[in-house]
Amino acid sequence: MSLNLPANFRVGLGYDIHKFSNSTGSSGDFPISNFNSSNRVNPPCLWLLGLEWPDYAPLKAHSDGDCAIHALTDAILSAANLGDIGFFMGVDEPDAKNISGKDILIKLNKLLQDKNIELINASVLVICQKPKISERRKDAEKVLSEILQAPISVSATTTDGLGEIGQALAVASQSVALIKYI
Numbered sequence: 001m002s003l004n005l006p007a008n009f010r011v012g013l014g015y016d017i018h019k020f021s022n023s024t025g026s027s028g029d030f031p032i033s034n035f036n037s038s039n040r041v042n043p044p045c046l047w048l049l050g051l052e053w054p055d056y057a058p059l060k061a062h063s064d065g066d067c068a069i070h071a072l073t074d075a076i077l078s079a080a081n082l083g084d085i086g087f088f089m090g091v092d093e094p095d096a097k098n099i100s101g102k103d104i105l106i107k108l109n110k111l112l113q114d115k116n117i118e119l120i121n122a123s124v125l126v127i128c129q130k131p132k133i134s135e136r137r138k139d140a141e142k143v144l145s146e147i148l149q150a151p152i153s154v155s156a157t158t159t160d161g162l163g164e165i166g167q168a169l170a171v172a173s174q175s176v177a178l179i180k181y182i
């Protein structure tokens with residue numbers, strides 16, 4: 001039986017997880033002395049879904065640690081059969097150090113245009129105990145959709161207190177994207 005699916009559509013899946021820089025996840029508990037502030041424009045805090053979360057500690061990473069954007073990037077790259085974020089950004093490249101999630105998406109959007117690939121839509125799921133995503137879900141969708149010029153939907157869930165994520169030691173994210181070869 002043939003499904004007759006249009007051959008120029010592809011889906012892709014992405015996943016990422018980063019741990020908080022401290023054991024409480026709160027920015028007030030973050031030891032500023034451990035942070036090389038010359039590498040960032042703003043004081044250390046969480047960046048997630050392209051938004052700044054001043055009350056929460058940053059996630060530990062080579063970049064700004066925005067695991068939701070990293071998962072989204074991986075989903076889009078996978079759908080486009082263009083590898084993954086490590087390959088795309090070059091993990092050890094100086095340019096990738098402390099790069100913001102938004103700058104990754106801007107670079108990704110340009111790559112899609114160069115390759116004649118249209119992002120149809122994407123969904124990003126954040127899995128965390130904190131922060132509470134629902135209050136800023138619409139803001140996040142606006143930021144991500146504007147950069148990628150496609151509807152990006154954001155949702156969130158917890159692990160019901162289970163595991164490292166449930167203890168608010170880490171934030172994880174999954175994403176699915178649909179692209180079309182123009």
Ligand SMILES: [Zn+2]
Binds near residue numbers: 016018061065067070
């Ligand atoms: Zn990451």
